[in-house]
Amino acid sequence: MEQTKELLLNMGPQHPSTHGVLRLLVKLDGETITWAEADVGYLHRCFEKLSEAKTYPQVLPFTDRTDYLSAITNEHCFALATEKLMGLQVPERAEYIRVLMSELQRICSHLLGLGAMAMDLGAVTAFLYAWRDREKMYSLFERITGGRMLYNYLRVGGVRNDLPEGIIGTPKDGRELADKTIWGFINYLDSYVLPEWETLVTGNRIFQWRTQGVAPLTAKDAIAYGTSGAVLRGSGVNWDLRKNQPYSIYDRFEFDIPLGKENGDCFDRWWVRAEEMKQSSRIVKQALQWIQETPGEIMPAKMPRAIKPPKGEIYQRIEGSRGEVACHVISDGGPNPYKVKWRSPCFTHLQLIPYISPGFKLADMIAIIGSIDIVLGEVDR
Amino acid sequence: MDIRGDLDALGARFPEVAIEEVPAGGYNVRVAKGQYLDVVSYLREVGYNFPSCITAVDWKDRLELVVQLYKLTEGLTNSQIVMVRVDGLPREGAKVPSITPLYPGLDWHERETFDMYGVQFEGHPNPKRILLPDNWQGGYPLLKDFVDKRPKRPRLVRHRV
Numbered sequence: 001m002e003q004t005k006e007l008l009l010n011m012g013p014q015h016p017s018t019h020g021v022l023r024l025l026v027k028l029d030g031e032t033i034t035w036a037e038a039d040v041g042y043l044h045r046c047f048e049k050l051s052e053a054k055t056y057p058q059v060l061p062f063t064d065r066t067d068y069l070s071a072i073t074n075e076h077c078f079a080l081a082t083e084k085l086m087g088l089q090v091p092e093r094a095e096y097i098r099v100l101m102s103e104l105q106r107i108c109s110h111l112l113g114l115g116a117m118a119m120d121l122g123a124v125t126a127f128l129y130a131w132r133d134r135e136k137m138y139s140l141f142e143r144i145t146g147g148r149m150l151y152n153y154l155r156v157g158g159v160r161n162d163l164p165e166g167i168i169g170t171p172k173d174g175r176e177l178a179d180k181t182i183w184g185f186i187n188y189l190d191s192y193v194l195p196e197w198e199t200l201v202t203g204n205r206i207f208q209w210r211t212q213g214v215a216p217l218t219a220k221d222a223i224a225y226g227t228s229g230a231v232l233r234g235s236g237v238n239w240d241l242r243k244n245q246p247y248s249i250y251d252r253f254e255f256d257i258p259l260g261k262e263n264g265d266c267f268d269r270w271w272v273r274a275e276e277m278k279q280s281s282r283i284v285k286q287a288l289q290w291i292q293e294t295p296g297e298i299m300p301a302k303m304p305r306a307i308k309p310p311k312g313e314i315y316q317r318i319e320g321s322r323g324e325v326a327c328h329v330i331s332d333g334g335p336n337p338y339k340v341k342w343r344s345p346c347f348t349h350l351q352l353i354p355y356i357s358p359g360f361k362l363a364d365m366i367a368i369i370g371s372i373d374i375v376l377g378e379v380d381r
Numbered sequence: 382m383d384i385r386g387d388l389d390a391l392g393a394r395f396p397e398v399a400i401e402e403v404p405a406g407g408y409n410v411r412v413a414k415g416q417y418l419d420v421v422s423y424l425r426e427v428g429y430n431f432p433s434c435i436t437a438v439d440w441k442d443r444l445e446l447v448v449q450l451y452k453l454t455e456g457l458t459n460s461q462i463v464m465v466r467v468d469g470l471p472r473e474g475a476k477v478p479s480i481t482p483l484y485p486g487l488d489w490h491e492r493e494t495f496d497m498y499g500v501q502f503e504g505h506p507n508p509k510r511i512l513l514p515d516n517w518q519g520g521y522p523l524l525k526d527f528v529d530k531r532p533k534r535p536r537l538v539r540h541r542v
Binding site: 044227 | 406460
């Protein structure tokens with residue numbers, strides 16, 4: 001006699017729509033997910049063990065490679081931790097450059113996150129548009145830091161080099177200068193890219209049908225599961241470490257925190273990311289104005305020759321592109337960190353998959369993965 | 382400020398617990414293994430609702446478990462991290478109660494701590510390896526005396542002639 005049985009389906013590790021090397025095991029009843037589990041570890045590169053054998057400045061480039069789509073924010077986290085351990089004062093101009101770069105990086109990372117989610121849901125055009133704009137950003141980053149994706153730009157105490165001449169531009173720069181000056185890019189983003197995303201995808205009825213009501217997450221669960229960033233704010237929790245635990249100089253900037261509704265679904269998470277780009281662009285403008293007006297040093301005048309923080313420990317949290325990035329650094333007074341623990345938001349978010357996906361269709365799984373915007377480099381470290 | 386008040390109340394409730402401020406920010410709450418679960422459930426009840434991370438530290442003669450928690454309520458600024466620490470765990474076969482039932486967000490972090498340090502969490506809903514392969518026999522990588530026993534790979538660098 002024929003019987004209906006649950007089907008165990010293996011997605012990945014090389015399934016093109018699962019963002020890198022993620023393996024998902026899914027049990028299906030018909031087309032409905034009844035059980036799901038994520039299998040990670042394919043990209044494990046021993047970041048924490050490696051950093052115990054390297055000096056502090058040598059660890060900085062490794063942090064780029066954890067979340068490779070948001071390299072500057074990771075560097076910022078480790079640099080802040082080391083500076084606090086050493087009691088170093090970072091020059092003001094370096095702080096502004098760090099914030100400027102972090103926010104540009106956030107825009108860049110969200111563009112890819114949105115583009116990849118749209119592509120997984122079938123809107124390939126959106127992904128190509130995201131790539132077109134990211135290419136312009138990469139040209140800017142390349143001129144500022146020398147690298148296109150992994151920058152190694154921040155230093156313990158400051159940044160490697162000042163902004164090159166002419167990269168800032170003027171507030172009147174238009175579209176044609178988008179890959180030449182930062183003002184040009186920001187104006188292009190505000191006047192062209194963001195409205196385009198709104199009409200092309202966010203306001204698209206098919207896209208809304210695919211994402212609204214899919215995998216809702218209550219605010220209480222979002223906190224209990226340790227989520228942060230767009231996933232937490234998509235569930236309506238007003239929490240942003242830039243506001244609630246201001247690090248660096250974020251308390252000097254004016255920006256708002258976009259929030260989803262109480263039961264945040266995939267669409268809310270998407271919407272929060274799209275709105276965050278607008279807020280980042282606001283911060284970039286304020287930072288640009290300050291940098292243009294105020295010259296200054298980018299490294300402390302009295303920099304110790306050897307970077308050897310005194311005995312102690314720190315747990316430094318920052319708001320990365322995907323959520324709360326934190327590192328727990330223990331120093332024993334030597335040139336190498338005694339221990340580095342990297343708390344990555346994607347690793348924490350991926351735990352949600354077994355919790356929020358049962359009851360939805362297999363095709364919704366793609367939307368769920370896209371909406372939590374994971375980077376496997378950061379999951380496995 | 383209210384973080385300090387909470388911790389003072391915690392100290393009054395559990396007199397054996399040592400509370401100290403970390404110079405770089407946050408608080409250390411040192412507990413004995415027997416009180417660990419009670420202290421964490423107490424903190425959970427008084428509003429330390431956000432599980433940030435759990436990890437272990439290898440001090441060469443012993444292991445130390447560190448749990449990072451903080452308060453997450455809207456409008457709260459300067460919510461300092463509270464690190465609950467259990468010191469003096471043996472380096473082999475350490476066992477501590479799991480706090481995943483209290484904080485589901487620590488599920489994978491506890492699995493990772495087991496993977497890297499060999500600390501077993503009793504009562505964990507899914508006690509498996511996570512980053513390393515399931516059949517890994519090579520020991521616990523983040524212990525300081527870990528030796529990689531896998532055969533050396535040939536260097537793929539061409540030598541200059």
